[in-house]
Amino acid sequence: MRKSMIGLAIAAALAIPAGAMAQGQQFVNILTGGTSGVYYPLGVAMSQIYNEKIDGVRASVQSTRASVENLNLVQNGRGELALALGDSVAGAWEGDAEIGFDKKLDKIRGVSALYPNFIQIVASKESGIKTLADLKGKRVSVGAPRSGTEVNARRLLGAAGLTYDDFGRTEYLPFGESVELIKNRQIDATLQSVGLGAASIRDLASAVDITVVEIPADVVAKVGSPAFIAATIPANTYDGQTEDVQTAAIVNILITSADLPEELVYAMTKHLHESRDTLVNAHAAAKGITLDGALKAMPVPLHPGAARYYKEKGMAMQ
Numbered sequence: 001m002r003k004s005m006i007g008l009a010i011a012a013a014l015a016i017p018a019g020a021m022a023q024g025q026q027f028v029n030i031l032t033g034g035t036s037g038v039y040y041p042l043g044v045a046m047s048q049i050y051n052e053k054i055d056g057v058r059a060s061v062q063s064t065r066a067s068v069e070n071l072n073l074v075q076n077g078r079g080e081l082a083l084a085l086g087d088s089v090a091g092a093w094e095g096d097a098e099i100g101f102d103k104k105l106d107k108i109r110g111v112s113a114l115y116p117n118f119i120q121i122v123a124s125k126e127s128g129i130k131t132l133a134d135l136k137g138k139r140v141s142v143g144a145p146r147s148g149t150e151v152n153a154r155r156l157l158g159a160a161g162l163t164y165d166d167f168g169r170t171e172y173l174p175f176g177e178s179v180e181l182i183k184n185r186q187i188d189a190t191l192q193s194v195g196l197g198a199a200s201i202r203d204l205a206s207a208v209d210i211t212v213v214e215i216p217a218d219v220v221a222k223v224g225s226p227a228f229i230a231a232t233i234p235a236n237t238y239d240g241q242t243e244d245v246q247t248a249a250i251v252n253i254l255i256t257s258a259d260l261p262e263e264l265v266y267a268m269t270k271h272l273h274e275s276r277d278t279l280v281n282a283h284a285a286a287k288g289i290t291l292d293g294a295l296k297a298m299p300v301p302l303h304p305g306a307a308r309y310y311k312e313k314g315m316a317m318q
Contacts, residue, residue, distance in 0.1 A: 195285025265305025
């Protein structure tokens with residue numbers, strides 16, 4: 001019996017990833033978004049995966065204002081992993097002050113492309129909003145200030161010839177709060193950059209009759225960014241939405257810091273892709289996470305740990 005137990009202990013020690021014991025306990029703070037969006041449940045699922053599968057890791061989840069805040073926190077050493085929209089990541093790498101980056105964020109590194117965010121403009125049916133032009137004079141929430149959603153809002157609305165000044169009132173609120181205001185007839189519409197089937201929009205559609213507003217392909221093209229692509233919200237994604245709706249989509253990116261050890265990022269990348277079922281159970285948007293798509297639209301250099309995993313899988317580095 002004693003020999004058997006010793007053998008099991010040796011096997012367990014050999015199973016620990018190289019470098020894990022040497023580095024001791026590693027805290028991994030996963031930066032997400034509002035609790036009613038997709039980032040948060042996916043972050044929770046990632047934390048569970050990493051706590052279970054990577055020895056020495058203690059992962060936790062932080063709800064934030066999403067993309068722009070997340071990227072700045074990683075740069076400043078206040079988060080180890082972050083979910084962010086691809087156009088915000090590109091802006092961070094370029095130091096785009098207009099969207100919230102006073103200087104180039106030189107410490108951010110790529111782990112994986114994730115799933116596409118769909119720009120979803122949803123209005124109460126009683127507001128009478130059916131098109132982008134109908135937003136003029138209405139009360140609209142465009143997302144938390146300088147969040148990835150709000151950055152998307154400015155760019156897409158600009159391509160449609162609209163500014164916030166065209167609205168009767170502009171609110172800068174997270175998804176859940178925006179929905180509550182529509183339910184209470186305090187605003188008319190919300191723009192949410194989020195995965196299909198978002199809990200916030202499902203909640204709204206179950207409470208009031210809604211209209212999902214079309215974003216035509218020609219408006220998407222006028223944005224002038226390769227991060228934006230024409231996409232479709234399939235019919236019946238939400239209660240009362242009986243037809244396909246044209247919109248725009250942007251790929252989400254999982255970001256880390258250049259300061260993290262290669263072995264740790266290798267393990268996190270590996271278990272991200274090899275525990276996909278757990279992520280899908282957390283939110284259906286994770287079906288869009290694939291190994292084949294992991295390097296698509298990656299606007300920053302890969303972390304060496306992530307690059308090592310993809311090389312092992314025979315993938316060509318961009």
